[in-house]
Amino acid sequence: xxxxxxxxxxxxxxxxxxxxxxxxxxxxxxxxxxxxxxxxxxxxxxxxxxxxxxxxxxxxxxxxxxxxxxxxxxxxxxxxxxxxxxxxxxxxxxxxxxxxxxxxxxxxxxxxxxxxxxxxxxxxxxxxxxxxxxxxxxxxxxxxxxxxxxxxxxxxxxxxxxxxxxxxxxxxxxxxxxxxxxxxxxxxxxxxxxxxxxxxxxxxxxxxxxxxxxxxxxxxxxxxxxxxxxxxxxxxxxxxxxxxxxxxxxxxxxxxxxxxxxxxxxxxxxxxxxxxxxxxxxxxxxxxxxxxxxxxxxxxxxxxxxxxxxxxxxxxxxxxxxxxxxxxxxxxxxxxxxxxxxxxxxxxxxxxxxxxxxxxxxxxxxxx
Amino acid sequence: xxxxxxxxxxxxxxxxxxxxxxxxxxxxxxxxxxxxxxxxxxxxxxxxxxxxxxxxxxxxxxxxxxxxxxxxxxxxxxxxxxxxxxxxxxxxxxxxxxxxxxxxxxxxxxxxxxxxxxxxxxxxxxxxxxxxxxxxxxxxxxxxxxxxxxxxxxxxxxxxxxxxxxxxxxxxxxxxxxxxxxxxxxxxxxxxxxxxxxxxxxxxxxxxxxxxxxxxxxxxxxxxxxxxxxxxxxxxxxxxxxxxxxxxxxxxxxxxxxxxxxxxxxxxxxxxxxxxxxxxxxxxxxxxxxxxxxxxxxxxxxxxxxxxxxxxxxxxxxxxxxxxxxxxxxxxxxxx
Numbered sequence: 001x002x003x004x005x006x007x008x009x010x011x012x013x014x015x016x017x018x019x020x021x022x023x024x025x026x027x028x029x030x031x032x033x034x035x036x037x038x039x040x041x042x043x044x045x046x047x048x049x050x051x052x053x054x055x056x057x058x059x060x061x062x063x064x065x066x067x068x069x070x071x072x073x074x075x076x077x078x079x080x081x082x083x084x085x086x087x088x089x090x091x092x093x094x095x096x097x098x099x100x101x102x103x104x105x106x107x108x109x110x111x112x113x114x115x116x117x118x119x120x121x122x123x124x125x126x127x128x129x130x131x132x133x134x135x136x137x138x139x140x141x142x143x144x145x146x147x148x149x150x151x152x153x154x155x156x157x158x159x160x161x162x163x164x165x166x167x168x169x170x171x172x173x174x175x176x177x178x179x180x181x182x183x184x185x186x187x188x189x190x191x192x193x194x195x196x197x198x199x200x201x202x203x204x205x206x207x208x209x210x211x212x213x214x215x216x217x218x219x220x221x222x223x224x225x226x227x228x229x230x231x232x233x234x235x236x237x238x239x240x241x242x243x244x245x246x247x248x249x250x251x252x253x254x255x256x257x258x259x260x261x262x263x264x265x266x267x268x269x270x271x272x273x274x275x276x277x278x279x280x281x282x283x284x285x286x287x288x289x290x291x292x293x294x295x296x297x298x299x300x301x302x303x304x305x306x307x308x309x310x311x312x313x314x315x316x317x318x319x320x321x322x323x324x325x326x327x328x329x330x331x332x333x334x335x336x337x338x339x340x341x342x343x344x345x346x347x348x349x350x351x352x353x354x355x356x357x358x359x360x361x362x363x364x365x366x367x368x
Numbered sequence: 369x370x371x372x373x374x375x376x377x378x379x380x381x382x383x384x385x386x387x388x389x390x391x392x393x394x395x396x397x398x399x400x401x402x403x404x405x406x407x408x409x410x411x412x413x414x415x416x417x418x419x420x421x422x423x424x425x426x427x428x429x430x431x432x433x434x435x436x437x438x439x440x441x442x443x444x445x446x447x448x449x450x451x452x453x454x455x456x457x458x459x460x461x462x463x464x465x466x467x468x469x470x471x472x473x474x475x476x477x478x479x480x481x482x483x484x485x486x487x488x489x490x491x492x493x494x495x496x497x498x499x500x501x502x503x504x505x506x507x508x509x510x511x512x513x514x515x516x517x518x519x520x521x522x523x524x525x526x527x528x529x530x531x532x533x534x535x536x537x538x539x540x541x542x543x544x545x546x547x548x549x550x551x552x553x554x555x556x557x558x559x560x561x562x563x564x565x566x567x568x569x570x571x572x573x574x575x576x577x578x579x580x581x582x583x584x585x586x587x588x589x590x591x592x593x594x595x596x597x598x599x600x601x602x603x604x605x606x607x608x609x610x611x612x613x614x615x616x617x618x619x620x621x622x623x624x625x626x627x628x629x630x631x632x633x634x635x636x637x638x639x640x641x642x643x644x645x646x647x648x649x650x651x652x653x654x655x656x657x658x659x660x661x662x663x664x665x666x667x668x669x670x671x672x673x674x675x676x677x678x679x680x681x682x683x684x685x686x687x688x689x690x691x692x693x694x695x696x697x698x699x700x701x702x703x704x
Contacts, residue, residue: 009685010611013685014685050629050684051685052684052685052686052687052689052690055688055690056686056687229685229686355627364690365690366691
């Protein structure tokens with residue numbers, strides 16, 4: 001077991017920062033520009049902003065936030081549909097807290113709750129199964145958003161509901177997968193990157209071997225890292241080092257929790273209950289096989305089949321979340337940032353989610 | 369058979385009389401005051417401090433306390449951090465029909481015990497019972513009256529550059545204790561609420577230390593929100609050192625998992641003190657004499673005064689400085 005205190009120890013942190021800056025200077029001398037990396041995961045975006053690493057390194061290393069905040073990459077139409085679900089009679093809508101204030105075209109779940117709808121924030125999808133058990137006369141719907149970290153728990157919730165024969169339980173699935181979106185980003189050629197900081201939590205499930213395509217097909221390196229300052233800095237250091245050595249590799253820098261094969265139990269749960277399907281991403285469009293839906297035999301728990309939700313075209317705003325999740329612009333380049341759009345009055349999901357890039361900038365990097 | 373509060377307990381008749389006799393007067397010992405519609409008392413000062421607060425905590429019982437203890441400590445602390453010596457407290461109870469009488473007894477006893485510890489008297493009360501579903505179990509409203517002493521008057525106007533900012537112990541304990549008591553976390557912690565009366569500790573500080581400028585108890589909104597408000601109200605800038613803020617490992621761990629930041633979590637037994645830096649060690653020595661102050665720490669300095677807009681800054685371990693704002697919206701758990 002690693003001693004976690006070490007990874008935020010002040011002296012070690014400052015030494016690590018200096019080591020990264022020294023190496024980044026060498027990079028600039030050799031290549032005439034600073035290295036550019038993308039952190040895929042929303043929790044990394046938050047940690048890099050909160051610890052001050054992004055600000056401290058800004059003249060030496062460019063860190064671009066990627067499409068790893070599940071709420072932020074959820075298509076506006078999908079968000080509208082989820083809010084619309086709360087209008088269904090005789091239902092209890094269960095959700096992770098992040099969704100409550102996400103602005104839909106007309107309303108938010110928070111407003112619907114204030115208006116008397118039964119909407120409950122849960123910490124785990126399994127809690128929503130318990131709610132279904134206790135309320136057999138109500139339809140209980142869980143809003144299933146998330147990446148590979150969350151997806152196994154959704155599968156587990158379906159297993160629970162299925163074994164308890166809960167006919168009143170369903171999940172509105174809008175899950176997202178990391179590999180298809182990274183492939184789409186790299187294939188589009190819109191952003192030029194020297195490497196990826198790969199997500200810590202998602203990798204616990206996927207394992208290191210699931211990133212081989214990055215090196216083999218796209219000739220780009222990646223480092224799986226943790227969330228403490230020294231861990232983040234170590235990942236960045238190793239990515240710069242690979243560039244200077246002219247090597248392309250996937251490095252597992254989070255070995256105490258991430259294995260080569262990942263969590264095979266979680267993977268088999270996913271395989272048993274879910275299958276890949278096309279999924280729409282905010283700002284990117286539909287990416288083939290980039291989400292997971294319930295297999296046909298579990299369709300009694302599929303809210304999309306159970307409820308007939310029809311919604312109009314989403315309201316158009318000046319929100320540029322779509323470009324932000326693709327790493328094309330920073331929050332400051334959006335005219336709404338810190339003007340019309342703040343955490344108290346968000347226009348787009350990136351300002352709401354605790355992992356959103358705009359929220360990270362607003363909280364930790366404003367005016368810097 | 370569990371005895372429960374019924375609507376009849378609130379009708380003002382025989383059952384109300386019994387409830388007041390058996391529970392409230394027995395614990396609070398204020399039978400003389402209850403004979404009149406008002407409690408009549410003599411206050412040993414021309415200047416008094418008055419505070420009022422309502423307590424609606426969920427769950428009503430939590431590790432380290434219950435709603436009654438919180439009602440007393442919260443009221444006592446509001447008076448104490450204003451430089452007043454807490455004197456008397458009134459308490460109004462709004463009870464949901466069906467509430468177990470034994471639980472009410474336990475809460476009232478806790479209040480009496482905590483009031484005794486803090487040296488305050490509970491002198492008046494009120495009981496209302498409402499239909500099931502109209503309140504969640506039990507709500508308590510208190511009013512506290514404290515006596516001001518000129519030599520203890522706080523002096524925010526003489527805050528100066530270099531003054532020290534001190535917190536009396538670890539932060540976020542109450543917030544995490546409540547979250548885990550709600551059983552929504554799916555994780556067990558043995559973190560107990562820090563809820564405690566601070567008045568004796570604060571009294572000793574005010575007696576011994578002449579250079580105390582301001583004190584606040586960082587309750588809802590946590591340490592950060594409290595300091596932001598002080599900075600804005602009194603137009604100075606505080607720079608905090610992230611590494612020096614005391615946080616229990618269990619609290620940090622729970623926050624890491626749930627996406628909370630301990631500096632925004634509620635405390636119920638902590639005080640933030642701004643003091644002349646020459647006296648910071650003396651303050652720490654006094655705090656550390658108390659069990660509740662043993663983790664006290666200097667967490668920052670006043671870096672400028674009389675500014676247009678007061679700011680709270682935090683120095684991160686990587687050496688950058690960023691601005692902290694009030695808690696914005698509700699704290700939401702992260703999902704990935």
